[in-house]
Amino acid sequence: MALFARTPVAPLEYSRTLWMRLWVGAVMIFLYAPLVVLVIFSFNDSKRNVVWRGFTTKYYEKAMGNDQLVEALLNSLTIAALATIVSLVLGAVAAVMLWRFRFPLKSAIDGTISLPIIVPEICLGVAFLMFFAAVNWPTDLIWPFNLGAITIAHITFCFPFVTMVVRSRLATFNREQEEAAKDLGASEWQVFRDVLIPHIKPALVAGALLSFTLSLDDFVITYFTSGPDTITFPVKVYSMVRFSVTPEVNAASTLLIVLTVALTFVALKLQGVKAIAETH
Amino acid sequence: MTETARPIIQIQNVSKRFGKVTAVDNVTLDINAGEFFVLLGPSGCGKTTLLRMIAGFELPSEGQILIDGQDMAGIPPNKRPVNMVFQSYAVFPHMSVADNVAYGLKIAGVKGGEIKDRVAEALELVKLGGFETRMPDQMSGGQRQRVALARSLVMRPKVLLLDEPLSALDAKLRAQMQFELSDLQEKVGITFVTVTHDQDEALSMACRIGVINKGEVAQLATPSDLYEYPANRFVADFVGSVNIFEGKLTLDDPDKAAVDCPGLGKVYLNHGVTGPHGADVWIALRPEKIYLHVPGEGKAVKAAAQDAPDGFNFARGKIKGMSYLGDITLFEIELESGACLRVSRPNLSRHDQDDFTWGDKVSMHWRADSPVVLLG
Numbered sequence: 001m002a003l004f005a006r007t008p009v010a011p012l013e014y015s016r017t018l019w020m021r022l023w024v025g026a027v028m029i030f031l032y033a034p035l036v037v038l039v040i041f042s043f044n045d046s047k048r049n050v051v052w053r054g055f056t057t058k059y060y061e062k063a064m065g066n067d068q069l070v071e072a073l074l075n076s077l078t079i080a081a082l083a084t085i086v087s088l089v090l091g092a093v094a095a096v097m098l099w100r101f102r103f104p105l106k107s108a109i110d111g112t113i114s115l116p117i118i119v120p121e122i123c124l125g126v127a128f129l130m131f132f133a134a135v136n137w138p139t140d141l142i143w144p145f146n147l148g149a150i151t152i153a154h155i156t157f158c159f160p161f162v163t164m165v166v167r168s169r170l171a172t173f174n175r176e177q178e179e180a181a182k183d184l185g186a187s188e189w190q191v192f193r194d195v196l197i198p199h200i201k202p203a204l205v206a207g208a209l210l211s212f213t214l215s216l217d218d219f220v221i222t223y224f225t226s227g228p229d230t231i232t233f234p235v236k237v238y239s240m241v242r243f244s245v246t247p248e249v250n251a252a253s254t255l256l257i258v259l260t261v262a263l264t265f266v267a268l269k270l271q272g273v274k275a276i277a278e279t280h
Numbered sequence: 281m282t283e284t285a286r287p288i289i290q291i292q293n294v295s296k297r298f299g300k301v302t303a304v305d306n307v308t309l310d311i312n313a314g315e316f317f318v319l320l321g322p323s324g325c326g327k328t329t330l331l332r333m334i335a336g337f338e339l340p341s342e343g344q345i346l347i348d349g350q351d352m353a354g355i356p357p358n359k360r361p362v363n364m365v366f367q368s369y370a371v372f373p374h375m376s377v378a379d380n381v382a383y384g385l386k387i388a389g390v391k392g393g394e395i396k397d398r399v400a401e402a403l404e405l406v407k408l409g410g411f412e413t414r415m416p417d418q419m420s421g422g423q424r425q426r427v428a429l430a431r432s433l434v435m436r437p438k439v440l441l442l443d444e445p446l447s448a449l450d451a452k453l454r455a456q457m458q459f460e461l462s463d464l465q466e467k468v469g470i471t472f473v474t475v476t477h478d479q480d481e482a483l484s485m486a487c488r489i490g491v492i493n494k495g496e497v498a499q500l501a502t503p504s505d506l507y508e509y510p511a512n513r514f515v516a517d518f519v520g521s522v523n524i525f526e527g528k529l530t531l532d533d534p535d536k537a538a539v540d541c542p543g544l545g546k547v548y549l550n551h552g553v554t555g556p557h558g559a560d561v562w563i564a565l566r567p568e569k570i571y572l573h574v575p576g577e578g579k580a581v582k583a584a585a586q587d588a589p590d591g592f593n594f595a596r597g598k599i600k601g602m603s604y605l606g607d608i609t610l611f612e613i614e615l616e617s618g619a620c621l622r623v624s625r626p627n628l629s630r631h632d633q634d635d636f637t638w639g640d641k642v643s644m645h646w647r648a649d650s651p652v653v654l655l656g
Contacts, residue, residue, distance in 0.1 A: 179337055180370035180428075182357045184384030184435065194383070198374040 035257065042250035049247050059247035060255075069252055072236035079147050079232065080215040083154035087211040088204060090155065091162025096196070098163075099170045114164060116157040125224035128153045132225060139227035146230045153225045154215040161214065162207035169203035205267050213260055288313040288439060288471050289334060294343035296329050296495075303329040305495035306343070311439075312488075316465045316472045320482040321492035322518065327475045330492070331441050334473065335364045348438055363432035364441040367448070369424045371416045377403070377427050378412035384435045402434035405464065422453050433468060442474040446481055458484045479519050483507065491515050507566075512656045516564040523565045523621050529555050529653075539563050539653060543619035548593055550648035555655055562654040567624040569650040572611060573643045574635045592645045597621065599640045604633050613642065 014020045042060070046053035063069055097103075098110055116124065132149050141148070173196070181191045197204075219234040226235060233256065240249050287310040296304040303326040311317045319327040332338045334345060336357035345352045347361060363384075372380050381399045390398070403409050406426040416424055425445065432440055445461065446454045462485050465472045476482055482489050483503040491498040491506065491514075498518075499511040510516035513524060527541030537549040539561055547563050555561060600620065601612035609632070611623045623644060627633055636642065 174368055174370060176366040176368045176370035177372060179335075179357070180364070180366055180431075181372075181383070182337075183335060183362075183364045184431065185358045185387040186383075187358060190387060195372060198372075201374075 038250055039254050039257070042247055042254045044247050044250075047244075047246060049245055049250065059251040063248045063251040063255070066248070068231070069233075069236055069240075069248075072231045072233045073252075073256075075147060075230060076216055076233035078144050079151050079154060080212050082144075082147075082151045083158050083215040084208050084211040086151075086155045087159035087162050088208055091159040091207055091211075092166050092200065092204060094159070095163045095166035095170060095200075096192075099167060114160045117160050117164075121157075121218075121220040124153070124157060125221045128156075128221060129224040139229070146227060149225045149227065150222055150230065150232065153221050154218060157218075157221065158211035158214055161210045162204075165203045165207045165210070166200050169200045173199050205270060209264060209267050212263065216256070216260065286313045287311065288348055289473070290346040290349075291330070291334075292344050292346070294330070294333065294340045294345060296326070296333060296338060297341045302495055304333070304340075307492075307495070307497055308343075309490055309497060309500065311471060311473060313438075313471055314469055315487040316462065316485055317474070318482040318486035318489045319473065319475045319492055320479060320489050320519070321477065321498075323477055325492045326495040327477075327492045328443060331364075331443055331473065331475045334439070335362055335441055336360050361438040362441055363435050363437040363439075364443065365425070365428045365432050365445055367443045367445075369421075369428040371424050371427050371431070373416050375416075376412065377408065377414045377416070377419075380416070380427055381430045381434050384431065388435075398434050399430075402430040405433060405468070406430045421448055422457070425449070425457075429464070433464075433470070437470060439471045439473060442472060444475055444477070446476070446478070454481070461485055483519070491518065493518070508652075510564060510652060510654065513562055513564070513654050516652065516654060521567050521622060521624075523567065523570075524654075525563045525565075525619070527561060527563055529553060529557060529559045529561050532557060536648075537653070539651075543617050544615065544621070545595065545617070547651055548648050549651060549653065553653045555653070559655070564652040564654055565621075565646065565650060567610070567622045568608075568626075570621065570623045570644050570646045572613075572623050572625050572636075573645070575640065575642070593648060593651075595621065595644045597642060597644070599636055599638055599642060602636065602638060609633050609636075611636070613644070 009016045041049055041052075043055050043057065044052055045056035045058075094113060098106065098113075128149070137149050139146070139149075177195050177199075178191050181195045186194065217234055218232075219238065222232050223235055223238075226232060231239075233252075237249055237252060240246070289309075289311040291307055291309040291311075294304060294307050295302065305326070307330065319330060321327045329338055333340050334347070334352075336352065336355065352360060372383065375383065378399050381402055382395050385395045385398060399412070400409070403411065406429050408423065408426050408430060411419070411423070411427075416427065419427070425448075442461075446457050449457060458481060461472070461474075474481075474485065483506075486503055488500065488502055489506050490500050493514050499506060499515045501509070501511075506515065506519050510519065510522075516522045516524065525541040525544045525547075527539040527544070527547065529537065530540045530546075531538035532553050532555060534552045535550070537551065537553045539547045539549070541547055541563055544563065553561070595615060597613040597615040599611055600614040603610045606627070608624045608626050611625065613621045613623055615621055621644070625632070
């Protein structure tokens with residue numbers, strides 16, 4: 001009898017106990033049910049999109065054919081890519097600097113660097129609005145320069161996240177590796193390139209992922225900093241929802257989900273299983 | 281020892297202070313080319329700081345360090361003709377074994393073909409041939425250490441510095457690596473400077489040992505000199521096991537001397553001490569140099585030694601403690617004065633441990649050239 005042949009559940013094998021499985025299942029439903037509904041209803045053949053009226057992909061075609069939506073998506077991706085690259089460099093350099101060197105006002109900088117994470121987004125948004133108005137930031141530039149204000153705002157709240165993850169990774173760095181590289185003839189720059197960067201690579205990947213997704217779905221700050229002619233994907237979706245929630249919105253959102261999941265997957269592949277094992 | 285004792289490292293009046301703490305205190309020391317030199321001392325004595333100053337990771341507060349006649353002041357670690365094997369090995373985890381070993385050569389701009397040959401040669405030297413493509417996390421601690429060794433040796437440094445190289449290995453592997461390191465040093469002919477707190481390690485590998493205590497050189501000697509002729513109480517006590525008794529010098533002739541120890545009685549020596557009469561001195565006596573008589577045997581030995589009363593020293597006591605260690609048995613013997621004497625006895629036959637038991641009254645003797653008189 002298979003029932004009796006089953007090995008008994010060991011004291012710490014929580015993943016095999018029934019109540020734990022039920023709990024995990026409940027958490028998963030809580031987290032993902034709304035997303036699943038969103039994806040399913042993107043295939044709904046109904047303009048009002050309240051009850052299921054049959055399968056169709058026509059709203060995907062409609063979304064792809066919506067020039068404004070595509071432009072908004074393109075803008076969002078451009079901003080996210082730029083913000084990620086700059087945040088990565090800025091955040092990593094800040095983390096290494098705070099970890100490696102002593103300089104005046106270090107503790108003050110250390111304390112304020114993560115402020116953009118803590119300050120409510122709405123305040124940041126208003127602050128940026130005032131700031132760009134005060135400096136007379138031009139709003140009539142050609143693409144992609146018209147995205148400048150939004151990108152700068154995004155970098156501001158993205159790079160502290162990079163600093164945070166890179167710093168926690170640096171805390172596990174064995175300084176003897178740095179000394180070993182120097183001992184073998186490496187200059188400061190070579191130590192940085194050959195030893196330190198490979199060590200913080202998992203944190204850089206994680207930081208890039210964080211920055212990209214934070215930037216991609218930011219609404220509040222973008223709403224305040226976008227000019228009259230620049231629109232990003234979340235802002236566009238918001239304006240579409242104001243009229244009615246059509247399956248077109250669902251389709252567009254689903255595409256965005258697929259895109260983020262794919263990017264995450266690629267990033268984790270890039271990072272490799274090995275890099276994760278190295279953390280130990 | 282090489283035929284010519286040419287100093288490759290000259291440490292001259294070097295001190296190192298960290299804030300108010302003096303880690304290294306006015307050390308002057310020459311390390312000769314081609315020798316296996318060991319810095320031995322308890323943890324926190326400054327030996328690692330001394331090593332790191334040679335490597336260039338710490339700068340001396342005072343004094344200078346010369347490597348091959350060249351003053352190292354202002355020369356950063358990456359420009360010094362020495363390489364170091366770190367305590368944690370510091371093998372680069374994201375590089376394969378071959379890439380680890382090749383790293384220094386690549387930095388130095390050595391050509392690809394030569395790199396390959398030299399890496400293969402270095403790995404062969406540390407018995408890691410065939411491990412080129414392994415990643416460090418797929419290797420044991422001992423193997424990682426060999427990678428670190430190869431990575432340094434491939435640079436053909438003038439001096440190889442090793443920081444506690446064997447401390448992370450298990451006892452069996454440590455004993456094996458002691459021999460291998462000595463072998464390797466002879467084979468490559470590079471000067472090795474090792475830091476350790478383990479006296480066995482130091483005694484078995486070194487040509488010469490510098491014992492460091494509280495940042496100062498306590499003694500500089502060959503392993504056997506260090507053990508048999510310790511210069512002071514610290515060295516006698518730190519290297520090996522020893523009985524130390526305080527006493528007064530009561531007789532000091534060119535060919536004989538006597539020290540009156542309240543704890544041990546009168547100790548005769550068959551050589552002069554050259555100390556002032558009545559001076560406070562210490563007697564150091566190694567446990568294995570004391571011969572323990574099985575009951576009944578003592579009288580006969582004493583009778584035989586009557587002709588030369590100064591040639592032997594006698595003592596009586598009671599066995600207070602015994603610990604059987606396999607190859608030897610350690611005895612703690614309470615003397616009539618109340619002081620305790622540690623005596624070790626080799627188990628030459630399979631029944632030797634049964635000769636004595638707790639509470640036995642025993643007699644002991646030791647030769648007149650066995651005790652060491654220490655003036656400090």
